[in-house]
Amino acid sequence: MLERIVRHKGVTYMAKKVTPRGQDYARWYTDVIQQAELADYAPVRGCMVIRPYGYGLWEHVQQALDRRFKETGHKNAYFPLLIPESFIKKESEHVEGFAPELAVVTHGGGKKLEEPLVIRPTSETIIGHMYAKWINSYRDLPLLINQWANVVRWEMRTRLFLRTLEFLWQEGHTAHATYDEAEEETMRMLEIYSDFAETDGAIPVIRGRKSESEKFAGARHSYSIEAMMGDKKALQAGTSHNLGQNFAQAFDIKFLDTNNQLQYCWTTSWGVSTRFVGALVMVHGDDQGLILPPRLAPIQVVIVPIWKKEDERSRVLAAAEQIEEVLLSENVRVELDAREQYRAGWKFNEWELKGVPLRVEIGPRDVENRQAVVARRDRPGRADKKTVKMEGLAPRVVALLDDVQQSLYDRALQFREDNTYQVEDFSAFQEIANGTGGFLDAYWCGSESCETAIKEATKATIRCIPFDQPKESGHCVFCGQKAAERAIFSRAY
RNA sequence: CGGGGCGUAGCGCAGUCAGGUAGCGCACUUGAAUGGGGUUCAAGUGGUCGGAGGUUCAAAUCCUCUCGCCCCGACCA
Numbered sequence: 362m363l364e365r366i367v368r369h370k371g372v373t374y375m376a377k378k379v380t381p382r383g384q385d386y387a388r389w390y391t392d393v394i395q396q397a398e399l400a401d402y403a404p405v406r407g408c409m410v411i412r413p414y415g416y417g418l419w420e421h422v423q424q425a426l427d428r429r430f431k432e433t434g435h436k437n438a439y440f441p442l443l444i445p446e447s448f449i450k451k452e453s454e455h456v457e458g459f460a461p462e463l464a465v466v467t468h469g470g471g472k473k474l475e476e477p478l479v480i481r482p483t484s485e486t487i488i489g490h491m492y493a494k495w496i497n498s499y500r501d502l503p504l505l506i507n508q509w510a511n512v513v514r515w516e517m518r519t520r521l522f523l524r525t526l527e528f529l530w531q532e533g534h535t536a537h538a539t540y541d542e543a544e545e546e547t548m549r550m551l552e553i554y555s556d557f558a559e560t561d562g563a564i565p566v567i568r569g570r571k572s573e574s575e576k577f578a579g580a581r582h583s584y585s586i587e588a589m590m591g592d593k594k595a596l597q598a599g600t601s602h603n604l605g606q607n608f609a610q611a612f613d614i615k616f617l618d619t620n621n622q623l624q625y626c627w628t629t630s631w632g633v634s635t636r637f638v639g640a641l642v643m644v645h646g647d648d649q650g651l652i653l654p655p656r657l658a659p660i661q662v663v664i665v666p667i668w669k670k671e672d673e674r675s676r677v678l679a680a681a682e683q684i685e686e687v688l689l690s691e692n693v694r695v696e697l698d699a700r701e702q703y704r705a706g707w708k709f710n711e712w713e714l715k716g717v718p719l720r721v722e723i724g725p726r727d728v729e730n731r732q733a734v735v736a737r738r739d740r741p742g743r744a745d746k747k748t749v750k751m752e753g754l755a756p757r758v759v760a761l762l763d764d765v766q767q768s769l770y771d772r773a774l775q776f777r778e779d780n781t782y783q784v785e786d787f788s789a790f791q792e793i794a795n796g797t798g799g800f801l802d803a804y805w806c807g808s809e810s811c812e813t814a815i816k817e818a819t820k821a822t823i824r825c826i827p828f829d830q831p832k833e834s835g836h837c838v839f840c841g842q843k844a845a846e847r848a849i850f851s852r853a854y
Numbered sequence: 855c856g857g858g859g860c861g862u863a864g865c866g867c868a869g870u871c872a873g874g875u876a877g878c879g880c881a882c883u884u885g886a887a888u889g890g891g892g893u894u895c896a897a898g899u900g901g902u903c904g905g906a907g908g909u910u911c912a913a914a915u916c917c918u919c920u921c922g923c924c925c926c927g928a929c930c931a
Binding site for chain 1: 888889890892893925926929931
């Protein structure tokens with residue numbers, strides 16, 4: 362056993378080359394994730410190990426979100442993994458939605474259980490149960506709780522980060538005295554997700570409402586932020602649900618209002634998962650590998666010292682350490698790569714694969730001239746390297762990190778705009794959806810039959826009905842009937 | 855569950871049709887030269903050929919059964 366583990370430490374990937382995106386996008390995606398050491402396949406089908414580098418990225422996602430939750434009055438708590446099976450069955454839509462993908466524990470302690478336990482696919486039910494105990498009066502409201510947890514959904518087809526049997530996420534669960542307050546909370550959290558995705562993830566998103574068929578099982582309304590991946594497919598990067606009184610009624614979450622009237626609460630839930638890591642990979646990555654936005658990158662700057670002779674080694678290393686120190690004092694997440702078994706060129710490729718936003722190279726010539734060379738990951742290769750004097754290095758690096766962050770956002774937005782089409786008739790719709798792909802911005806009458814007909818013809822689904830709508834109404838792209846709103850259609854992950 | 859493919863060294867594969875000493879590349883170890891964009895050369899380490907049974911003087915290879923994984927179709931953060 363020990364021997365096996367030790368041997369597994371030596372796992373490497375042939376030639377460290379990734380499949381070009383144009384050749385096979387799906388393969389590129391898994392190559393990048395494995396070779397950049399974000400994650401690896403676990404021995405159980407559909408499960409993955411999040412490796413330290415990938416987990417570091419997730420930790421920054423967590424921090425960026427958690428800070429925003431706290432700023433808006435939410436507190437973290439933890440609810441258990443195991444849920445009585447009967448709980449799931451209490452809300453009819455919810456059962457229907459989740460029954461096929463439940464993992465169920467039937468035995469414990471060597472005995473068959475009286476009532477099977479479900480491994481949470483999400484925690485509305487158990488949290489609803491507890492809220493019923495904790496909430497008595499309007500004075501207990503609003504109740505604003507978030508939990509960071511793992512959940513399990515027995516998916517058919519799985520992909521690293523995008524769809525695994527077990528995944529990590531945060532799920533916020535709140536209870537309010539009125540519908541309006543719940544709706545306000547739902548929108549507030551969607552706005553927080555948008556701000557997080559755009560500011561920290563450098564991922565432009567479209568905010569909108571989900572169609573009936575796409576909404577969360579048990580929700581009254583679902584909202585989402587949708588992002589375009591590098592292959593022009595859509596990915597839901599976060600969702601926020603107004604649950605109405607559905608769960609309050611199912612779990613008896615009631616409070617006495619100011620008029621001494623007993624009322625059901627209005628609840629919400631909202632979540633962002635490790636899927637967001639997949640979005641970061643697919644929005645920003647290129648054929649060289651990952652490109653991480655500086656605000657979420659586990660390592661923002663890597664320093665690569667370069668030397669030939671032994672006497673150069675100490676001088677270069679001393680200068681590299683000096684750079685490390687000044688960057689640390691500016692709170693830059695910096696790593697000095699002083700490994701001796703690899704040469705500079707090898708390290709350049711390695712750190713580009715890992716998506717580190719900035720690389721500082723320093724060799725004997727630079728030490729002599731009191732300077733260093735800075736390369737940015739979003740513009741790889743030798744052409745865009747800049748020589749920077751030691752004196753102004755730290756502020757320059759800080760400014761460059763901001764610039765990379767902004768450039769990544771701008772580039773992603775440009776890409777989305779270049780691949781979004783306003784279409785008014787279905788033949789144009791089909792041609793794009795079945796051809797080049799992208800987001801299709803079209804009027805939709807609101808009927809489910811048009812929605813499914815479009816899906817069958819093109820595999821494109823309604824990603825969301827954007828909040829940002831034209832003032833005038835139009836005609837449904839499929840049936841030609843009057844339509845009040847435009848929707849974003851796309852093939853999706 | 856239906857269709858397709860694959861299990862041979864840590865990883866990627868060849869060898870299977872035509873049975874005859876288990877190979878190649880990468881990684882790893884040691885040494886030397888190299889060192890500003892994946893460096894050469896040399897010498898090494900490492901394998902119950904997914905598992906079980908059978909045929910045969912002899913099986914990675916042929917036969918039977920079995921287990922597992924991946925990809926494509928019905929669900930989803």
